């Protein structure tokens with residue numbers, strides 16, 4: 001099976017609710033070290049981020065941001081991964 005695209009892995013790691021897709025990716029991760037490393041890297045980055053920015057501060061801020069835009073996973077991901085993590 002071909003590797004899922006990076007954004008699919010990121011969405012999986014961020015806990016996207018689409019269960020069927022998550023299942024497929026989970027199965028893939030069991031057999032693919034490359035994707036496993038990628039997802040682990042995302043987890044590490046998120047943990048670091050949350051250590052610096054406690055959740056009770058970040059979440060209301062994040063929700064306000066999401067409110068302002070479309071309520072889509074894409075915007076949420078962009079906010080988390082590509083904007084907020086550039087220190």
Ligand SMILES: [Zn+2]
Nearest residue numbers: 003004032035
């Ligand atoms: Zn893979």
